[in-house]
Structure formats: structure tokens, C-alpha cells
Amino acid sequence: MTWLNRRVxxxxxxxxxxxxxxxxxxxxxxxxxxxxxxxxxxQDGKHTPLPRLLRPSLDALQQGMxxxxxxSNRLNTFPEPLQLAIRxxxxxxxxxxxxxxxxxxxxxxxxxxxxxxxxLSYPALVLAxxxxxxxxxxxxxxxxxxxxxxxxxxxxLVAGLLVALLGLGFRQQNQxxxxxxxxxxxxxxxxxxxxxxxxxxxxxxxxxxxxxxLLRVLNRPLRVRSAMExxxxxxxHHLLRSLQRGNSLSNALKQAQAPQFLIRQGSIAExxxxxxxxxxxxARIHQVMAQxxxxxxxxxxxxxxxxxAAMIILLAYQTTLAPLYQQLGQMP
Numbered sequence: 398m399t400w401l402n403r404r405v406x407x408x409x410x411x412x413x414x415x416x417x418x419x420x421x422x423x424x425x426x427x428x429x430x431x432x433x434x435x436x437x438x439x440q441d442g443k444h445t446p447l448p449r450l451l452r453p454s455l456d457a458l459q460q461g462m463x464x465x466x467x468x469s470n471r472l473n474t475f476p477e478p479l480q481l482a483i484r485x486x487x488x489x490x491x492x493x494x495x496x497x498x499x500x501x502x503x504x505x506x507x508x509x510x511x512x513x514x515x516x517l518s519y520p521a522l523v524l525a526x527x528x529x530x531x532x533x534x535x536x537x538x539x540x541x542x543x544x545x546x547x548x549x550x551x552x553x554l555v556a557g558l559l560v561a562l563l564g565l566g567f568r569q570q571n572q573x574x575x576x577x578x579x580x581x582x583x584x585x586x587x588x589x590x591x592x593x594x595x596x597x598x599x600x601x602x603x604x605x606x607x608x609x610x611l612l613r614v615l616n617r618p619l620r621v622r623s624a625m626e627x628x629x630x631x632x633x634h635h636l637l638r639s640l641q642r643g644n645s646l647s648n649a650l651k652q653a654q655a656p657q658f659l660i661r662q663g664s665i666a667e668x669x670x671x672x673x674x675x676x677x678x679x680a681r682i683h684q685v686m687a688q689x690x691x692x693x694x695x696x697x698x699x700x701x702x703x704x705x706a707a708m709i710i711l712l713a714y715q716t717t718l719a720p721l722y723q724q725l726g727q728m729p
Contacts, residue, residue, distance in 0.1 A: 410478075422493035438451075463487070485606075516694065516698070520701070523703060523706045524706055527705075530709075586690060586694065592684075
């Protein structure tokens with residue numbers, strides 16, 4: 398069923414979760430609202446794979462299976478926001494609120510990804526146009542690779558630039574190794590790791606707010622497909638083991654090499670009891686970090702793409718049109 402799940406876009410899942418939430422808020426039970434939403438989706442006919450994906454879970458619920466087990470992710474069928482909403486609703490009892498909140502957060506994450514793709518589309522179009530012009534001139538006029546001759550000052554300048562770039566690369570790598578915990582994978586420009594950290598702590602905050610025990614939240618198996626996800630899984634493991642040994646939350650966070658602001662929030666949460674606010678603040682901080690990095694990429698990427706396009710056009714002129722003009726000038 399995995400291939401079937403890939404055919405269902407995120408917008409279809411979001412619309413269906415929102416519809417299920419609205420039906421639950423009208424007074425229907427979660428099972429009745431689910432049955433009605435599946436029937437409405439099947440009658441609509443817009444996303445036909447989705448009702449087929451939901452039908453086995455609906456049959457399992459009608460037979461008395463627990464919701465979390467009925468929507469289990471054994472075959473990678475159901476997306477994580479849906480499973481999070483079901484886990485929270487099963488403990489909290491308010492299905493409409495849980496489904497509406499997760500569909501709203503999923504919508505915001507989807508809009509962020511779409512905006513990021515639109516940000517990258519303009520520089521990619523500029524570079525593709527410049528390369529296409531080069532290929533067109535090479536096929537029309539002909540390509541001539543003139544030998545490159547550099548004088549001593551120019552060679553020294555190029556060598557200095559290469560050394561500077563290597564130095565910046567080694568400095569960035571040393572700074573990452575000097576940073577402890579999952580923060581070493583964040584870097585300064587990377588957007589995806591910041592979003593992964595935001596989603597991780599947002600999930601923890603939602604489960605804690607719903608009333609799930611912290612040890613159970615930390616003991617939940619995580620998906621590990623990247624370096625950041627592996628670091629977050631290790632963070633949960635160390636935090637769980639430290640809490641099981643009887644350490645306080647702030648000391649456990651310190652031993653798990655959490656960021657300083659999270660350790661301070663953990664110390665506050667020990668006295669207030671609002672654990673979900675501690676991890677929710679960490680999620681919001683990394684969400685703002687991802688937004689700031691997106692703006693930084695937007696500010697640098699467009700001028701950089703224009704500069705590279707200008708260099709490509711210059712190289713295209715030097716290797717195609719310039720030799721042609723030189724030959725025409727030498728003709729009697």
C-alpha cells in the first residue's frame with residue numbers, strides 16, 4: 398500500500414483531516430465522523446486512493462480495535478501528523494480539537510515547503526536559461542576552448558580565493574564538531590534540520606499536553622533516515638535513561654547535551670509542571686530559525702544566481718562568439 402499512499406497529495410490528507418475534525422465538532426462520535434468523511438470523500442471522487450487507504454482502518458475500528466493500532470504505520474501508509482492527532486485524541490478525548498490542530502500545523506508546514514520551492518525556482522530558472530543559451534550558441538556557432546593563460550598576480554589571486562574557501566569550510570566543520578548534541582547538525586544555512594528539530598519537539602509538546610507520560614513519549618520509536626533524526630533519537634534515548642536513573646529534568650537535559658535555553662526551560666518546567674510549554678518553546682524557536690534561514694537564502698541566492706548566470710554568459714561569449722568575431726576580423 399505504500400505506492401498507493403504516494404499517490405495521495407498532502408492537500409488531500411489535510412482537507413480530509415479538516416473535514417473529519419469538523420464532523421467531530423458537530424457532535425458525532427469519532428467513528429461516526431470517520432465513516433461519514435470516508436463516504437463523502439468517496440462520493441466526491443477527487444482523491445480516489447484515499448478512501449481505499451482508510452477503509453481497512455475503518456473496518457478495524459468497527460471491529461473494536463484501538464484507534465492507534467488501527468492507524469498503525471506498519472506499512473508506512475499513514476502520515477505522521479495523522480498518527481500524532483490520533484495518539485493525542487485517544488488520550489485527551491477531544492477528537493475535533495486534535496485533528497483540527499494537526500491539520501492546521503500540517504497546512505503551515507506544507508505552505509512553508511511550497512514557498513521554499515518557489516524561492517529556489519527563480520535562481521534555477523536563471524541558471525538554466527544561461528546554460529541553455531550556452532548550449533544553443535555552441536550548437537549554432539561552434540565551441541572553441543581557448544587555452545587559459547594566467548599571469549602571476551592572477552594566479553596568486555585565484556590560489557588565495559581557493560585557500561580562503563577551504564579555510565571557511567574547515568572552520569564551519571570545526572564549529573559543528575565543537576557544538577554538542579543534536580545542535581551540531583544545524584549549521585548556519587541548513588533549513589531541513591531546523592524543521593526536523595521543530596517537528597520533533599512539537600510532537601513531544603502535543604503528546605505531553607494531551608496527557609501522555611514523558612517517559613512514554615521518549616520511549617516511542619522514531620524514524621531514522623538522516624543524521625539529524627539519528628541525533629534526535631540519541632537525544633531521546635539519553636534523556637530517557639537519565640530520567641529513569643532518578644535525575645531531575647534539567648540535569649537530564651544537561652546530560653543529554655541539550656541547548657542551554659532548553660535546559661533553562663526544563664528547570665522552569667520542574668517547578669511549574671508545564672512540560673509541554675518547555676518543549677513547545679523549543680519547537681517555536683527552531684521554527685523561527687528555519688524561517689530566518691529561508692529569508693537568508695532568499696537574500697543571497699538570487700544575486701548569486703544572477704552572478705553565476707553572468708559568468709556563464711561571459712564564458713559562452715568567449716568560447717563561441719569571440720572566436721567567430723576574431724576570424725571574421727582576420728578575413729581580407
